[in-house]
Amino acid sequence: MLLCGLFVSAFASAAERFPPPDFVETEYEIPSVDYVRQAGPRPEWMGYLDVAVLAITLCLASYFVLKLRSRKAVFWLMIFSLLYFGFWRKGCVCSIGSVQNVSLAIFQSSFSVPFIVLIFFLLPLVFTLFFGRAFCAGVCPLGAIQDFVMLRPIKIPYWLAAVLGLFPVLYLGAGVLCAATGSGFIICRYDPFITFFRMSGSIQVIIFSLSLLLICVFVGRAYCRFICPYSVLLRWFSRLSWKRITITPDDCIKCRLCEDACPFGAIEKPTVEWPKENYLKSKNVLAGLVILLPVLVVLGGFICSRLSISWSRFNADVRLAERIYMEDSGQVPDVSNPSRAFRATGLSTQALYNDAEKIRTQFRLGTWLVGGLLGFCIGTKLIGLSIHLKHEDYKPDRGKCISCGRCYKYCPREHLRLKKLHEN
């Protein structure tokens, strides 16, 4: 009888093909599905522990860099952060990804950002505003893993570093845009080092991570300098910082010993005296560049907005709508799994098209803004190059310097300081 029922019901559409039985012979009671609810999420105090560790490591990093002036201390702090935030917490929660949570919460009405994630976003920026990028040197696990493999750093030409340094702006823009439209968290999706922290991942991601790590052997902190989207914000804030790392503990004697100390090319040489006759010429160049700035902004926006269609494919709705359109108009012969699943729901295709169109409009606006920002960054970089700011000492570039403290030991004044300290 049961068998019979089975075959009949195979074609029936109703969910309850076999009515739940009445147990008569035994005292059997049907258990409730509510048993699932007993397993709650992980305890919240663990999140607060992360916040506490973040605050303490940031304080320590700033102290080690500015007051103690000890590369060794920064190094050990970096190892700790790599172990705690990297291998113990498996790379989540991290400040780099938190940018997306914050933009999702601001732009999408139904979402909020968890308190812990908000702190992870704000705290490093606040510390950078006061003490420079000590976060990068001692706290960020992604920076630590790159620092660890940096064995043969080579010097990158200034122009190449400047051009590659524009990519983080584009990446930040794309990350914020995708999060703000609710399309996905691409910064997390393409996180290269989380495969090591989790010790798992697909083969493509593992190959990508390994090759990036291999690059980091020769190019110091390649991810931090040329990819990391959070570094854009850190660089901006670090330029304005209240205190900052100095190569020499007191006076620069211009001995040039620290000139090649920085593996990240962040040490600025003293400026040479400008020839007087160049003055008028460079004034004209500067005026030209200032006029060029809005042109670059508009041009950047225009070029980037050409990418809006391809960028909008980060959104699953847009992808599905495009696929369904192609299937309906006979451009593709087969039916994909997602579109089969969509058709099974019986939802209207037109509503899907409307949703996709709405998201595309958002991407069109967003890519204009991202491109504009990129153009602005190029313009201000050019202006910065044409302005002659006088300084007489060797000093770290405010934006680029990650406060690792490698340059201390190159300074003879520092050796003198340590000697005095030792004698006392």
Added chain:
Amino acid sequence: MKENKKISRRDMLRMAGRGAAGVSLLAVGGLAFWKKQKPEYVWQIDPYKCVSCGNCASYCVLEESAVKCVHAFEMCGYCDLCTGFFEPEPRKLDTGAENQLCPAGAIERKFVEEPYFEYNINESLCIGCAKCVKGCTAFGNGSLFLQIRHDRCLNCNECFIAMACPARAIRRVSSNKPYILKGAS
């Protein structure tokens, strides 16, 4: 002006910039915090949309997927020949072990009374492959279904099984109601 020479123009600009940066941080933080009153979100599978494709078992970032099979006993028919427990197309239609569906042996079959059997999921063995879910939904009552277990889920920003899900059945739900259960009142 001469008396105030202590602060250079560059420092002055920098101070202004610092102030502006501080204010913008406060604004962003405040805006985000103001929205904090809304509940937080966690990932969950909508069992009514799930097509039991099996991606949950392999795409989760955890070694052992956070997705497990759940049994809504209230909906179960307690069948002898359960299509969630046995191969839907067996060579010989009997209750032999070679006909069992679950690759991990995670479904425990227990006799209740003639002709009814209770099916229990041993969650430590379940890998979330949805083979039983497919069988149960296709031929049975659909009382077996998948759920993301929040004691295991890392709540990643970008859920990898949500990205791989062909039916887009995985979405963020409010953490006040973290489960979408079939057969629950």
